[in-house]
Amino acid sequence: MLQGTASSNAPDPVGRGVHARRRILSAALELLADAGMRGFTMEAVARQAGASKATLYRHWPSASALLVDAMDAQFRPAPQPSTGDLRADLVAILDGFVRALTDTPFPRLMAAFIDAAERYPELADLHTELTRRRRAPALRLLADAQARGEITLDIDPDVIVDLLAAPFFYRRFVAHRPIPADLPAVVVDRVLATMRTRDKTPDDIPKDLPRPQERAPSARTATRRQRGRHDRQERGRQ
Amino acid sequence: MLQGTASSNAPDPVGRGVHARRRILSAALELLADAGMRGFTMEAVARQAGASKATLYRHWPSASALLVDAMDAQFRPAPQPSTGDLRADLVAILDGFVRALTDTPFPRLMAAFIDAAERYPELADLHTELTRRRRAPALRLLADAQARGEITLDIDPDVIVDLLAAPFFYRRFVAHRPIPADLPAVVVDRVLATMRTRDKTPDDIPKDLPRPQERAPSARTATRRQRGRHDRQERGRQ
DNA sequence: TATCGATACTGTACCGTATCGATATGCTCC
DNA sequence: GGAGCATATCGATACGGTACAGTATCGATA
Missing domain, CATH: 1.10.10.60 (Homeodomain-like)
Structure with a gap:
């Protein structure tokens, strides 16, 4: 291989x-x-x-x-949650990402991978494959939900997974800012909100899910700024 | 400093x-x-x-x-597009990201930064600051749009910028997959769709914008416009 | 006069190979 | 079934060669 x-x-x-x-x-x-x-x-x-x-x-x-x-x-394959509740399952996956990015040596390894993959083609190929495996559970959840008619996948499902997974890596490796504990739920709700089908919405979806146009007011307090030590003041120059 | x-x-x-x-x-x-x-x-x-x-x-x-x-x-500061069309301006910014990530030596430098920032605290601080500056134009666009009543910012605007910017870095450095030319428009439309105010929607917003619940048949065809405004963006050296 | 390029130097670290004795494993033979 | 041997693998050590760190010196130059 x-x-x-x-x-x-x-x-x-x-x-x-x-x-x-x-x-x-x-x-x-x-x-x-x-x-x-x-x-x-x-x-x-x-x-x-x-x-x-x-x-x-x-x-x-x-x-x-x-x-x-x-x-x-x-590499350890990620678990495949499948309670039938798409939102909860996606949040569970992203919670796993957050844990790996905050409580383990994984990010330091990942940063080395990112750099190494840029310079050694065989490492880039492996990195691509490992990432593909990490994404598989989320892709499967989306496909299942579509099969149930719960969501409409009118764009490349890989893009949806990008939207779901990317913010966590971005925060950790690019923005270097802390990841709020509720970010998985916030991200999932934002992304799912654009994909819910009008006709069929299963009952087991939380009712306070922030649909567009009729949003629950709680989303604001839930995501209050939450900045930590990475918050920096303005610099003098540009 | x-x-x-x-x-x-x-x-x-x-x-x-x-x-x-x-x-x-x-x-x-x-x-x-x-x-x-x-x-x-x-x-x-x-x-x-x-x-x-x-x-x-x-x-x-x-x-x-x-x-x-x-x-x-x-570092070169990113341009601040401000045509008054939030969607077009955000797409312009993300187009700049895509160009920097695909046509310049910037990503190889960025990968080195990501790795170095993980191991040298003073580089992490600088990396954080440079990223903050890169994000400033998008943050300002969102604030202006909110002031106009065009969108409702009910969550941390930084999270919105995360949702907008993250997929491009993720694709380039983690997934190692090509970035479709229309990804900026797709991402912007997905993210904006959850923030449009019901009562006030300016006329200069494209009518075929995929609102949730009344979606255009294809997000792809709906997002083909406004390209080539500014050709300068931040990148590495000259 | 300040800054520069070139060169030399010592000390350290790593590469890749070679060699040698130690040891666990598996097999044979009694 | 157990003693003993063959084999593969191992750790340790050494080697010459290369590269880099950091400092010092000296003549050139704008």
Whole structure:
């Protein structure tokens, strides 16, 4: 699948080798998260893993091959919520994003991926694939809801998923501002509001859902500014 | 303001030094865009700039101080479209984003920023500030439209700007998928649809705008207009 | 006169390869 | 079923080569 990797296709070797391999893959990700591509050296990985440099080169022909394997091994498929309540399920998915972006080392790893993908084509391909897998649950929810007649998908569903997922990554990696706890609900409501079918709206949808034209007044207080330490004052120059 | 920079606040020195300083700042950004933080070394910058390493250390105490200055010097304020047509102005801004993300070296620089900001706090602060400036025109458009009674801002306007801007960065840096030419219009229409006031809708708003509940048959055909207003936007170097 | 480019220098870090002894695993043979 | 051996894998270490950090010096130049 991804060329350049020495052993991702082969069955895991038996015996003592497995342990060294796993230690090395974990160490590679730790280093990448801690120090980015600058800290990702074969020497440092070997040190961190308590392994010999020779062992690294026995398993992977190059640092980038090791990195691809490490990225691939790290991925955990996202859960697929399916309570039948589209809004709740989407919010659950986005809540998972928020947790991953705030309470785990994932964002530091992600930032390194973003940078690495820009410069190593094989990493860009893998990054694309991993992102595709992360998006699959939301895409499926939308397709199911459309099949039930709950929503009208008159545009590319991938764009809808973009609208849903993008704000969280943007806040974390570009705007560097805190993510309000209710942002998943706010985003889902905004996006769903443009897709509800007039004729059929299931009863299990919360009634205070802010439909356009007849919005619940609570959305305002729910999203009160909420700025933290990232709020900065004006700078002197332009 | 940004500690660690040797001279960003001081007036530019006169004489031959100015030229060397500018060459070095440009070279720093070129290297950062080309090879990320790995390629950003004082030696490489000096080579690229045709300068002496000693000259670099005369101006900046460290590599990160140089990087902060280079990032700061690169920024060009985004234009502020204001035709009075909220939709057209927002689309113009997002078109500028798309051009910067597809036709310039800006994204490679941006990816390096994203990674660097994760590991160097002073770069994160600067990145936050630069992003804030990039968002200012859209925020002002929304405030003006609200003042005109054209839209109802019942949530944090920053969240609206997030919804508008995020999909483009997400597509480019996370999903690694091409950005359709009509995505700005699609995004603007989706987001505006949830904010239009019922009572007052200015006449200069296109009538085929996909309102929720009475949607135009295709958001695609409905959003084909107003292109090529301003051709200048912020990007990296020249 | 201030700034610059060029050069040299020491110290450190990493690359990629080679070698060697240690050890866990699996198989054979009794 | 257990002792013993063969094999694969491992960690440690060393090596020459390259690159970069940061400082110092000196002559050139605007």
